[in-house]
Amino acid sequence: LQIWTQAVPDWRILVGVAMVRCGKYRWSWSQSGLSVLIMSGYVALIWFHQAVYFQEPVVVKTWPELHQTTTTEPNLMRCNQTSPPGRLLLYVTTVLSSQHISWMKCWPARIWPKLKRLQQADVLLYVGATKDASGMHSHKRMAATLLATWPNTCKNLRFGERYLGKQRGAMKAMHDAVSKGWFKEYDWIIRINPDVFIFDEKPMLRLMRPRTWGVFYNCRNVPPRYGCGNNGVDACRVFQTDWFAVRPDKINKNAFADWPTFRDIAEVQATKGLRNIINASADAWLEPRAKGICRVTGHGLWHENSFCEDVLARKPWLKHLDGP
Numbered sequence: 568l569q570i571w572t573q574a575v576p577d578w579r580i581l582v583g584v585a586m587v588r589c590g591k592y593r594w595s596w597s598q599s600g601l602s603v604l605i606m607s608g609y610v611a612l613i614w615f616h617q618a619v620y621f622q623e624p625v626v627v628k629t630w631p632e633l634h635q636t637t638t639t640e641p642n643l644m645r646c647n648q649t650s651p652p653g654r655l656l657l658y659v660t661t662v663l664s665s666q667h668i669s670w671m672k673c674w675p676a677r678i679w680p681k682l683k684r685l686q687q688a689d690v691l692l693y694v695g696a697t698k699d700a701s702g703m704h705s706h707k708r709m710a711a712t713l714l715a716t717w718p719n720t721c722k723n724l725r726f727g728e729r730y731l732g733k734q735r736g737a738m739k740a741m742h743d744a745v746s747k748g749w750f751k752e753y754d755w756i757i758r759i760n761p762d763v764f765i766f767d768e769k770p771m772l773r774l775m776r777p778r779t780w781g782v783f784y785n786c787r788n789v790p791p792r793y794g795c796g797n798n799g800v801d802a803c804r805v806f807q808t809d810w811f812a813v814r815p816d817k818i819n820k821n822a823f824a825d826w827p828t829f830r831d832i833a834e835v836q837a838t839k840g841l842r843n844i845i846n847a848s849a850d851a852w853l854e855p856r857a858k859g860i861c862r863v864t865g866h867g868l869w870h871e872n873s874f875c876e877d878v879l880a881r882k883p884w885l886k887h888l889d890g891p
Contacts, residue, residue: 645752646721648687652775653754655688657719660740661761662695662733663709666874670761671713673875679718682768688757690714690722691749695736696729725749737808737833738826741840745823750815757812760870766884767867770853771812780849781841782812784868785857786834793839804845804855805838809870810863817844834861 648654661667679686694710697703707726714722731739741758743749750756755775765771774782783806790796795803822840829836844850853866862870869884 643691643723643749644689644721646687646689648689650684650687652772654752655685656750656753656756657685657688657690658693658744658750658756658758659690659761660693660695660737660758662697662736663706666872667761668709668713669875670764672716673879674761675716675718677875677879678765682765684772685757685765685768686718688719689753690717690719691725691744692722693725693727693740693744695727695731695740698730700729734833735826735829738823738829738836741808741837742823742826745815745818745820750818753815755812756815758808758810760809762870762872762875763810763863764869764875764878764884765867766869770867774851774853775812776851778849779851780814780817780847781844782851782853783807784810784853784863784866785855786861787857789835793835793842795838795842795845803838805834806852807861807863808833808837810868811837813841813844817841817849819843 645654661671663671692710692714694706697706703726707724710724710726714724725743727736727739727743730736744756757771759765771782786805786807788802788804791801791803793803795805818841823836825836838845853868854863857864864870865884865887869878869887871878871883
């Protein structure tokens with residue numbers, strides 16, 4: 568019934584066509600019924616072609632929702648998870664650059680097999696809009712096809728409404744998820760870029776303890792601002808946004824609402840928006856004192872702006888197994 572109503576929003580169209588045919592040509596009701604049957608078969612054939620194209624039922628289910636950008640209660644698939652640390656969502660954000668596409672293709676065979684617990688997590692892929700609006704249809708099909716190859720049972724797609732650039736797009740991705748309730752019912756969400764390689768999930772999972780509200784990786788320290796910094800004196804410890812983990816019920820609904828006007832980088836905005844976690848001393852840090860470039864480069868994670876096959880061939884994380 569759900570598939571039927573998606574394909575033919577108003578069943579009365581079919582009945583109307585049959586009645587017109589009957590009145591015009593004085594067909595019998597049995598002939599009209601045959602007309603309805605033929606049209607039904609045609610609609611079913613169209614739906615079947617779409618299902619075969621996407622290959623995975625979850626993607627077919629997602630496709631009718633791709634244009635729903637204003638709903639406050641998205642119909643997201645959620646699976647039961649009983650293993651610690653509870654119900655977990657991997658929130659993957661991207662604009663599907665050629666580099667990110669290479670990583671999306673790498674995850675099924677090269678990354679997921681090593682992540683026994685995260686394989687059980689739900690996945691929500693958020694894809695930012697392209698600069699050229701005419702390319703969004705193929706952009707959406709590419710995202711659906713890539714996500715279909717991931718092994719997770721419950722996976723969903725959402726799209727940005729318009730192109731916003733790297734920094735503002737990252738802020739808007741978090742604002743959409745928080746304000747529209749996409750994180751509801753989860754104990755933890757992990758916000759991550761596709762090119763952040765998780766070579767060991769255990770360090771992050773160990774820090775997701777019952778009394779911890781957020782797990783972070785230091786980007787850099789900046790002068791006190793936006794209420795960040797101990798008593799306005801000590802430096803503000805800014806955390807990475809390419810990867811972090813947080814309890815959704817500890818995120819203020821308006822934490823990322825200033826995305827249209829915020830004049831700093833996404834890392835500073837997120838640190839400001841989630842400062843209640845740090846102020847409550849409910850934070851844990853994979854790396855509290857990072858040095859050099861603002862990237863996760865240790866403790867089970869590796870991030871650099873390179874293509875997947877190149878990074879996996881070089882294995883640069885082997886030099887940082889004890890941290891940066």
